Amino acid sequence: MMMLNVKGIGMTSMRTRERMVGRLKEQGVNNHKILDAMRNTPRHLFVDEALASRAYEDTALPIGYNQTISQPYIVAKMTELLLASGPLAKVLEIGTGCGYQTAVLSQVVDYVYTVERIQPLQKKAKNLVWSLKHKNISYLHSDGGWGWPDHAPYDGILVTAAPPEIPEMLLRQLAVGGVMVIPIGHAGGQELQRVTRNASGFEVEILESVNFVPFLSGRE
Template identity: 45%
Template sequence: MLTMRFMHRIGYAVLLGIVLCGAVAEADEYAAKRRAMIDELRRETRWVSSEIGKSELDVRVLEAMAKVPRHEFVSQDLRSIAYANRPLPIGYGQTISQPFIVALMTDLLRVGPDDTVLEIGTGSGYQAAVLAELARQVYSIEIVPELTKIATERLKRLGYTKVETKTGDGYYGWPEHAPFDGIIVTAAPTQIPPPLVQQLKPGGRMIIPVGGQFLPQYLVLVEKSEQGRISTRQILPVQFVPLTGAH
């Protein structure tokens, strides 16, 4: 006759098996969605190849996008569509950018393994996580304190130790850690902030959406030569939330 203790052990083992099977199924589901997202990124890159000047994104960028669990950066009710190629709300009037824009901006930055990158607009923390897969160090500024707290805790929980965050007005950058090899701005100012240009290292790149909230916005690539000369190039029309702050 089975003892009550043994029956309890069987019940626990069955329950554990169900939980583990569910976790594996969920992991497989998200892995499949990430693969589908990467396929979509490749297709969209080819569609806009004449505008961005290339038909393929850097394989390192695609690998980073395939690795970061985007579903962890949205609310539970949005996880089923976390890998759709569209922006999603994250609260406080902010959004997580669509995967293609994240991938394109990251690609244009040309992040190297020894680079230090500044991000303006932490938001959910997703872009910072993608950058952390590629860079030596990422500094990220968010103007909404609640989002800073949420993103900081999330990045820590997911093991992204190379990201340092703070609450502040991103217009003024983070001079204590300048100069930066790359700067990425995920909210649109009406003009390129001079402090960010100053904090860009010679030979560095900045990718930033520029334009008014109700006016055309363009993704702009800013390059600083080794001699300190600045050049800019419009890439694509985009739509970002405005860069807010005391400036």
């Protein structure tokens, strides 16, 4: 059993976390459930110990395997965009990464299905998130472009890496009335999009410029 310093000290303390939440409010995040999830999730445990003191800065940090943990604002904002139309029962996350976004999502939706192509990264994330007692999550090691058809359709899909265009398989797995939040584009020219599926097709909103790792195919 992992012994975790969930409360943190100094630059990882609850006071530092409260400052992060204050910044998120200033940046326009106002969903209280999401702010509570950000406050309650110990981001310092999701990064290397050497970077723990920077965990609550509004910056992306490396997590190994050429991947990053997204800045707190992006995690909160993407989650808020996903939930803008109301509560969600079943959400597909593409890109488990270190598990931070997964842990936040699991506190604001009924159930999370998360897919990651890098197996050791997902295994580490699963162990940490489980030890934090977030158990409404299923994990799959697979190519994210395939989604997770077994449990489709999903009320929400959140993608944490940027493909040049929206993968067709993910569109097919979105329920009618469902919402996908996804970064699209190449390095230096990405935009965050929200895709809503309605009875006649898909409505796409372009939201803001972002900078994500590229969406890669295959498994490692």
